[in-house]
Amino acid sequence: MQRERAVTIYEKSKPGRRAAALPEAGVPEKPLDELIPAHLLRDEPPRLPEVAEPEIVRHYNRLSRRNFDLDTGFYPLGSCTMKHNPRLNERVAALPGHARLHPAQDPKRAQGALELMWLLQRSLAEICGLPHVSLQPSAGSHGELAGLLLTRAFHADRGETRTKVLAPDTSHGTNPASVTMAGYEVVKVATNERGGVEMDDLRAKIDDEVACLMLTNPNTLGLFDENIAEIAGLIHEVGGTLYYDGANLNAVMGHSRPGDMGFDIVHVNLHKSFSQPHGGGGPGAGPIAVSDRIEPFLPRPQVVRREGGNGSGPLYDLDYDRPKSIGRLRGFQGNFGVFVRSYAYILSLGADGLAEASETAVLNANYLKARMAEGRAGERLPIAFDRHCMHEFVLSGKSMKKELGVATLDLAKRLLDFGFHPPTVYFPLLVDEALMIEPTETETKESLDAFADAIEEILAEAETDPEIAKQAPYTTPVRRLDEVKATRRPVIRQTLVD
Amino acid sequence: MQRERAVTIYEKSKPGRRAAALPEAGVPEKPLDELIPAHLLRDEPPRLPEVAEPEIVRHYNRLSRRNFDLDTGFYPLGSCTMKHNPRLNERVAALPGHARLHPAQDPKRAQGALELMWLLQRSLAEICGLPHVSLQPSAGSHGELAGLLLTRAFHADRGETRTKVLAPDTSHGTNPASVTMAGYEVVKVATNERGGVEMDDLRAKIDDEVACLMLTNPNTLGLFDENIAEIAGLIHEVGGTLYYDGANLNAVMGHSRPGDMGFDIVHVNLHKSFSQPHGGGGPGAGPIAVSDRIEPFLPRPQVVRREGGNGSGPLYDLDYDRPKSIGRLRGFQGNFGVFVRSYAYILSLGADGLAEASETAVLNANYLKARMAEGRAGERLPIAFDRHCMHEFVLSGKSMKKELGVATLDLAKRLLDFGFHPPTVYFPLLVDEALMIEPTETETKESLDAFADAIEEILAEAETDPEIAKQAPYTTPVRRLDEVKATRRPVIRQTLVD
Amino acid sequence: MLAAIGVDSPAELFEQIPEPLRLGRPLELPQGLSEAEVFERLAALADRNADAEREICFIGAGMYDHYVPAIVDAITQRSEFLTPYTPYQPEISQGGLQAMFEFQTAMSELTGLPVSGAGLYEGPSSVASAGYLAIGATGRRRFVVSRGVHPHSRETLTTYAQGYGAEVVEVDLADGVTEAESLVAAVDGETAAVFLQSPNFLGAVEDVEALGAAAKEHGALLVVACDPMTLGILKPPGEGGADIALGEGQPLGNRLDFGGPSFGFFCATEEHIRRMPGRIAGETDDVDGRRGFVLALQTREQHIRREKATNNICTAQALNALAAMIHLAWLGRQGFRELGELLVQRTAYAREQLTAVEGVEALHEAPVVREFAVRLDAPVDRVLERCAERGIAAGYPLARDYPEHEDGLLIAITERRSREQIDELAAALGAAISAERVAVG
Amino acid sequence: MLAAIGVDSPAELFEQIPEPLRLGRPLELPQGLSEAEVFERLAALADRNADAEREICFIGAGMYDHYVPAIVDAITQRSEFLTPYTPYQPEISQGGLQAMFEFQTAMSELTGLPVSGAGLYEGPSSVASAGYLAIGATGRRRFVVSRGVHPHSRETLTTYAQGYGAEVVEVDLADGVTEAESLVAAVDGETAAVFLQSPNFLGAVEDVEALGAAAKEHGALLVVACDPMTLGILKPPGEGGADIALGEGQPLGNRLDFGGPSFGFFCATEEHIRRMPGRIAGETDDVDGRRGFVLALQTREQHIRREKATNNICTAQALNALAAMIHLAWLGRQGFRELGELLVQRTAYAREQLTAVEGVEALHEAPVVREFAVRLDAPVDRVLERCAERGIAAGYPLARDYPEHEDGLLIAITERRSREQIDELAAALGAAISAERVAVG
Numbered sequence A, B: 001m002q003r004e005r006a007v008t009i010y011e012k013s014k015p016g017r018r019a020a021a022l023p024e025a026g027v028p029e030k031p032l033d034e035l036i037p038a039h040l041l042r043d044e045p046p047r048l049p050e051v052a053e054p055e056i057v058r059h060y061n062r063l064s065r066r067n068f069d070l071d072t073g074f075y076p077l078g079s080c081t082m083k084h085n086p087r088l089n090e091r092v093a094a095l096p097g098h099a100r101l102h103p104a105q106d107p108k109r110a111q112g113a114l115e116l117m118w119l120l121q122r123s124l125a126e127i128c129g130l131p132h133v134s135l136q137p138s139a140g141s142h143g144e145l146a147g148l149l150l151t152r153a154f155h156a157d158r159g160e161t162r163t164k165v166l167a168p169d170t171s172h173g174t175n176p177a178s179v180t181m182a183g184y185e186v187v188k189v190a191t192n193e194r195g196g197v198e199m200d201d202l203r204a205k206i207d208d209e210v211a212c213l214m215l216t217n218p219n220t221l222g223l224f225d226e227n228i229a230e231i232a233g234l235i236h237e238v239g240g241t242l243y244y245d246g247a248n249l250n251a252v253m254g255h256s257r258p259g260d261m262g263f264d265i266v267h268v269n270l271h272k273s274f275s276q277p278h279g280g281g282g283p284g285a286g287p288i289a290v291s292d293r294i295e296p297f298l299p300r301p302q303v304v305r306r307e308g309g310n311g312s313g314p315l316y317d318l319d320y321d322r323p324k325s326i327g328r329l330r331g332f333q334g335n336f337g338v339f340v341r342s343y344a345y346i347l348s349l350g351a352d353g354l355a356e357a358s359e360t361a362v363l364n365a366n367y368l369k370a371r372m373a374e375g376r377a378g379e380r381l382p383i384a385f386d387r388h389c390m391h392e393f394v395l396s397g398k399s400m401k402k403e404l405g406v407a408t409l410d411l412a413k414r415l416l417d418f419g420f421h422p423p424t425v426y427f428p429l430l431v432d433e434a435l436m437i438e439p440t441e442t443e444t445k446e447s448l449d450a451f452a453d454a455i456e457e458i459l460a461e462a463e464t465d466p467e468i469a470k471q472a473p474y475t476t477p478v479r480r481l482d483e484v485k486a487t488r489r490p491v492i493r494q495t496l497v498d
Numbered sequence C, D: 001m002l003a004a005i006g007v008d009s010p011a012e013l014f015e016q017i018p019e020p021l022r023l024g025r026p027l028e029l030p031q032g033l034s035e036a037e038v039f040e041r042l043a044a045l046a047d048r049n050a051d052a053e054r055e056i057c058f059i060g061a062g063m064y065d066h067y068v069p070a071i072v073d074a075i076t077q078r079s080e081f082l083t084p085y086t087p088y089q090p091e092i093s094q095g096g097l098q099a100m101f102e103f104q105t106a107m108s109e110l111t112g113l114p115v116s117g118a119g120l121y122e123g124p125s126s127v128a129s130a131g132y133l134a135i136g137a138t139g140r141r142r143f144v145v146s147r148g149v150h151p152h153s154r155e156t157l158t159t160y161a162q163g164y165g166a167e168v169v170e171v172d173l174a175d176g177v178t179e180a181e182s183l184v185a186a187v188d189g190e191t192a193a194v195f196l197q198s199p200n201f202l203g204a205v206e207d208v209e210a211l212g213a214a215a216k217e218h219g220a221l222l223v224v225a226c227d228p229m230t231l232g233i234l235k236p237p238g239e240g241g242a243d244i245a246l247g248e249g250q251p252l253g254n255r256l257d258f259g260g261p262s263f264g265f266f267c268a269t270e271e272h273i274r275r276m277p278g279r280i281a282g283e284t285d286d287v288d289g290r291r292g293f294v295l296a297l298q299t300r301e302q303h304i305r306r307e308k309a310t311n312n313i314c315t316a317q318a319l320n321a322l323a324a325m326i327h328l329a330w331l332g333r334q335g336f337r338e339l340g341e342l343l344v345q346r347t348a349y350a351r352e353q354l355t356a357v358e359g360v361e362a363l364h365e366a367p368v369v370r371e372f373a374v375r376l377d378a379p380v381d382r383v384l385e386r387c388a389e390r391g392i393a394a395g396y397p398l399a400r401d402y403p404e405h406e407d408g409l410l411i412a413i414t415e416r417r418s419r420e421q422i423d424e425l426a427a428a429l430g431a432a433i434s435a436e437r438v439a440v441g
């Protein structure tokens, strides 16, 4: 990768340069302060960079080469489902009928867009096994918040107010964060030796103050919780709702459905299971699917299909008339561009293709898991819970750290020199020095083998000289960065002088 | 840049893998050999690679990083006008109305495309100062061939057959190559001490066997030939035609016109002066502009505008009825996609913008020339002909080679380590160890200075240790390659076994 | 591979799912299609939308039909920006991190506030996040919100408030702008934050500084939502005393996309830096002293602080923020200012022409930048219908969001709306209104 | 900068142009426009073309409306492939050079000939270049050309022949294919090359091997033009005895673009490797023994050999050849074959349906792959007009190129032409023909 010293676009700025040519106003002009009172006007234009187009293109081209990306190599970032992003999806999302459609366009003149949203809702409902879908949430954690607000509204509607939300100690950080934002208190539930929910602990913590249990299944250990039916029963008994964090849906598409497991509310990360490119940290989308009893509270507006009377075709519309709705979670109708990509993805794979995708994802994970049980990895990086995994698995770097002094972080950094994106590290929290590995279905056996070989090589190297890993990386645009400084004395914008 | 070992897509192939999903035939099918006799059928499908889409994308992404490109850095490749390629042009060329228009569509239903071609013809005619344009030639050398065939037809029409074509010793290789292909014999004309045509030598070689004189003006030394009017006179006196190699048009747009200089035929490299991206070696286009006396012989079909009778607007059409035409030079109407980009470019810059572009191109060249006259460059790399240049200039590495043992090639290779594309080297032939430098108008003063500084640094380095340059490059995906072997024992395709 | 795993079939791996919970049938979805077929299918759907390429679009209401320069697509479509995830491994994510840093600098310049995040989901949810921050900062649970704030923002704030628990009090508008007295009356010592928008939903430029005084007085935060495209012209909220300036980022480099994905920007005073929601990139050095960028202040975030996080946001809208940065660099300091002036002049012209039309009058006289409201002397929906028949999306009807403005129409201008198109709109409105009058009378 | 140069104004630099030759006035062209305006201008022009997205396109005649997979654009639009020039500096051009090498391998596989160039301008000019090669190889100056060869190729060959000096003799078709006897009669000891095309312009598959015998006998080169999309099905020309196989590359990964840019492919036997036109990439090693690629055999080319070059081509169509390579990799060995089968089956169906229509009959019965010719019992231009009114571009009229087939129509099929569309065409043709008959009688 590109190793030259970082220079910002502001540092390339030269007064008077520019890229944009703008149209003439072409209308009779008036002095600005006749149109807007002077005291409301800005004195100096913001100090944006002054750079001509060729330099802008070069700047961001060079910057791009300082990124590692999925189209360059293996990206087994656990829990993030870094699967291939078909370029077809970008092409269809860019069609003017999608890209230049105004969100406030009269529904009568946006029938294609509304039908697409409706079709996506139906598809997700079938995949999740829950009848009703809202596409509004902008990402997974937004879906979590929505789910908790729905739970609150559901209980309020029955005159109840509850205070607690249960979540396993393996849960993702967004779960507890969403719980607090939704005004609940988190109660942590322990994990048993099989990697599932510790039932006794769960029973002990269940009471009628429990509004909801948030679960990921397969969970963040990549393991399917066999007790899910019983768990659902217990929660429903006390009148709580069961929330399914759908980040791991890629493991079970077409094989098992949250709705059938007893979940009331599910969020789906379209940027994970449904191939929306991750964009360096978004955009994504986190549609939610819910059961009948939750439906009345869904966000407003809802995309509906009205059967057309007297022979005329159906009409797709936005339904605002939802008295029990929790209301809006955002502006307009959601991340439509993401919906287009994900619907194109569903059309491309189809029923069998989706099931096959999950099957291959699970197969790849178990194969890599098997490879990691061999040789040095098997010895130094034991699997946290040794059973067949689903789409991902978690190793522990505890003994590696103790015996070689090489921490999981060091291993991760050394992997960079081998041209791999490291797995998710230090999550889930209950596994010491965790390495969470999700290969996805779009990787070849060769890339899985190459990754396993790299780990073996790094461990061998570490046995002779642990410093190699501890000082890594060496070949990246920059080497290990001082993150503490960035938090202690944060420099979060460029200082500009003029 | 990406330094890993080269692996071809065939070497990544695994039987049974694929990217494409194809539609079902959806029609009643018959056995193939009932439709086509068995002896005309192929036994084994061609051994194309078998690779899934993610691997294809990764393969070509990684390959792309083994290229240096204009959007990464300075590319002063003399005579090639490596100016910025506005992305707008790619956007408009991709509009379905352009990209999916069939070339055999009825002109009545391709009026937009024909009007665009007509407008581009008019624009080029104005820029070249010659009234008639054919867009058919696919590149500059194709335009040269066209020009020579036009000359032949022009003379034949007057019952003459001529055998010789004059070209200066500074001319580009395509000139003599085109002459031979057009069935003429090349006669080389010497260059005078000002870098122009040696008039006495020219006079000595002019006779009524001369069909044409091919000239580049400014020529490949970047110098404008002040005697052009006299030269034109001499050629016309003996009834020859004057051909303008338009590769250097970027120097004079809006400042001086070939037609006004007395040229009969001009080719324009749309991929040079008119910003069509070079694509790693094309596509381009080489439209020709000609005078009235040449017009009857232009290639067929010609785009024409017919004024619409009784109030209806004009109709654009393809005119095949051209009895004296030399005929077709290629299929259909030419590289239309290139026409769209170049017309967009002309619209963007407009009359003043084009003149300004040439002015800046000349200014940048002279500034860099001045920088190269300083310090070590001034001493080791003297300018071949010391006058103000136009859009490019030529230095000689002769003394550098003699005194330091560092050849122009070595300097070029060392520049690669500094992140610059080298100038054109060893051309024009009459300058020893030539370095032909064309910065273009889209470069900033900073990049010109950085280039000059790099040359200075390389020369300083060479004075202490010439080996550094002679062994360069060091940082590129591969180092110096054995080109002799590639010609002696050419391996020009992958050997496949199955 | 099966052998290495030690199973005979992939199906075995799914046996960890209790039999009754296995689907045991194919999903009820169509079978997969070829790329060409999927393209045709989606193109057919897209074809049934009247997008801004087919209609002359005067609808705004928070999202605008600006021209997105070609380099924005060219760069954001590069796989190096398109396909990676959040830069958890900074050593191989310098491109994305530096772009965030450049973006933060730009938004800080636009808003006149020193602290900017790397971007949130979009506008209205950013407003709700400001509410969450205000509660944390003040310990109070009461929001005073001008009805000039985008209706979607107000509704989203109310939705969130049900969760983290806060009261939302609205303040009316008069002559298009926030009623100063009512605002003063509404703000008290329990008020966590005062929410204004300028230009407000009716296009009117608010006197943020004057209105904000009430907040200052009671120690409430002043939260100002704004349209970034107006910040080349209007006094930056930071100079007007805003503690937080935020808004919908779509006008910067993002296409309409029927409402998303875009991004929300969120800027604040130094004081709130450790309460900021979402990612923030920061500059630092590597072990060799080489300049680099990382995710700064991660201790605010959910993956570290979990239930104590300042916000629950994880995946945000990084690519959309990058698009904005490229657009801003393309406009440049002068171009950004000029574009603002172009909007002011064309909008003034449009306002003049339209209010000169028989049956159209100004809904308010307040100063505007790029959007304004009018009253129609005919049923708005019928008029819109007639304009649509002429290929014009005439504007955004105010009835749903402002029952008191049943006859109101909101009209937006961008650099893509030429004088000719504005004149066409005037003609279309005139014709539609008189036709409707004939129809009724 | 002026100071460094030592002039007071840029104008001074232009004084080397004699005053009378300076233009001294602005060009008579409009002034520059903003990006948004240029976009609108060109979009308006594009809007006046009936492209294959608006009409159902059954026109072929050498260029076909295939689906170009999205990854082709995604990759070819990367600046690293889009913006560099010819790889004169191989050390920083390995990407482009390796892609050429992969392309050459693919085309060699398709044609069954060992030597492939990196690509020429397009189809017909490649045919003319083959003529130039044949003269060099044989020292003879007479071409025998089947009238099944694309009319544009024949005309281009004739144009070039005026230059390098050669006689062009055409051989007629019978029942859609080249008349064997006339061909035999036409070939003699002075013949430099025999030119065939299969499938020929009327869509008919020629028996290249049988026809080629005449060439072999007299030591003339056998040059076969072919449609690359048919080479998953048809016996490769190399196996049929071709010395040179070439053709229009557009069907592989290149859009229609109203006729260009596309590329021409050009393959030959080992014997002609040093007479090949244009660039050829070759594999070699660097000084460290690392594998690499360079432009091989440059001693053939104009920049080295000048007037003795094997061809004058310089800038070719590298990016288009790359697009073809990506498309071929995307199809893959099996997909390429399957696509060929799909074309054969749909074409057979279309031929059956259409010739069953009243007033439509087969123009020939020869086997076809993806295109076929019919006769209409009504004026072809009027019928096409009527079909166009129904949004169908029904085909290519043969009248201009084959006066003897005034009533002929050439119909092409791609994977984008569904059964439904074929049935629609049948209906449209039927209706148009009967309407025309009524009209006349």
Ligand SMILES: Cc1ncc(COP(=O)(O)O)c(C=O)c1O
Pocket (backbone or CB within 6 Å): A079, A080, A139, A140, A141, A142, A172, A174, A175, A216, A220, A245, A247, A248, A269, A284, A286, C313, C314, C315
């Ligand atoms: C298990 C899990 N839950 C929730 C989330 C949050 O989803 P998002 O990032 O889309 O908000 C993630 C994503 O990182 C996750 O991995």
Ligand SMILES: Cc1ncc(COP(=O)(O)O)c(C=O)c1O
Pocket (backbone or CB within 6 Å): B079, B080, B139, B140, B141, B142, B172, B174, B175, B216, B220, B245, B247, B248, B269, B284, B286, D313, D314, D315
């Ligand atoms: C001076 C000159 N003449 C002619 C040509 C040939 O043009 P093209 O490469 O477009 O055939 C070139 C391009 O390299 C050139 O530089």
